[in-house]
Amino acid sequence: DAKTTQPPSMDCAEGRAANLPCNHSTISGNEYVYWYRQIHSQGPQYIIHGLKNNETNEMASLIITEDRKSSTLILPHATLRDTAVYYCIVRVNTNAGKSTFGDGTTLTVKP
Amino acid sequence: GAVVSQHPSWVICKSGTSVKIECRSLDFQATTMFWYRQFPKQSLMLMATSNEGSKATYEQGVEKDKFLINHASLTLSTLTVTSAHPEDSSFYICSVPWRGSKYTDTQYFGPGTRLTVL
Numbered sequence: 001d002a003k004t005t006q007p008p009s010m011d012c013a014e015g016r017a018a019n020l021p022c023n024h025s026t027i028s029g030n031e032y033v034y035w036y037r038q039i040h041s042q043g044p045q046y047i048i049h050g051l052k053n054n055e056t057n058e059m060a061s062l063i064i065t066e067d068r069k070s071s072t073l074i075l076p077h078a079t080l081r082d083t084a085v086y087y088c089i090v091r092v093n094t095n096a097g098k099s100t101f102g103d104g105t106t107l108t109v110k111p
Numbered sequence: 112g113a114v115v116s117q118h119p120s121w122v123i124c125k126s127g128t129s130v131k132i133e134c135r136s137l138d139f140q141a142t143t144m145f146w147y148r149q150f151p152k153q154s155l156m157l158m159a160t161s162n163e164g165s166k167a168t169y170e171q172g173v174e175k176d177k178f179l180i181n182h183a184s185l186t187l188s189t190l191t192v193t194s195a196h197p198e199d200s201s202f203y204i205c206s207v208p209w210r211g212s213k214y215t216d217t218q219y220f221g222p223g224t225r226l227t228v229l
Contacts, residue, residue: 034217043204043220044155087154093216098145101155
């Protein structure tokens with residue numbers, strides 16, 4: 001699985017968009033970008049994933065650059081409940097979903 | 112997506128005892144489940160892959176005789192921490208891979224089990 005780099009922490013004002021970056025410059029053509037988050041003392045929660053096209057669901061949007069070497073997770077209107085550690089994971093669509101977690105980004109949404 | 116439960120949510124035990132943690136896939140059958148461990152202020156570390164009907168596959172450095180995994184059915188995997196010691200105190204999380212509409216595997220995680228060994 002490709003290595004990812006994320007900033008260790010970010011702050012965001014409540015109601016504003018939170019933009020979380022992830023660098024994955026060694027990503028292979030068949031590797032997907034996945035985002036999960038972990039609220040304190042809970043299991044991780046799946047957010048979104050994509051291969052090369054931008055994706056949007058009810059939780060977030062995922063923007064993947066054309067060269068696929070980086071991506072951004074966008075929470076359009078952050079709330080206090082979005083405070084969590086956000087993990088960007090890059091992996092192939094095999095191994096029955098096994099994922100390797102890095103250190104992630106701690107997002108703190110402030111009132 | 113999948114709904115995954117774990118039991119117990121937290122457990123405190125004495126050093127030297129064994130503790131069993133259950134992971135259940137509530138709404139679909141899973142031939143594979145994953146077990147992770149997370150120490151305070153650290154990321155998740157994959158411990159092993161639980162396989163229904165066959166032996167679990169352990170990650171490098173994880174003692175298979177200490178962390179016994181049994182995939183008893185298509186909806187249940189158990190992790191037994193044998194002869195637990197204080198250094199085994201951690202947050203144990205299971206996950207279930209799920210194939211969605213885009214034919215990609217994602218994972219749904221249980222709520223985790225907090226183990227404290229005294």
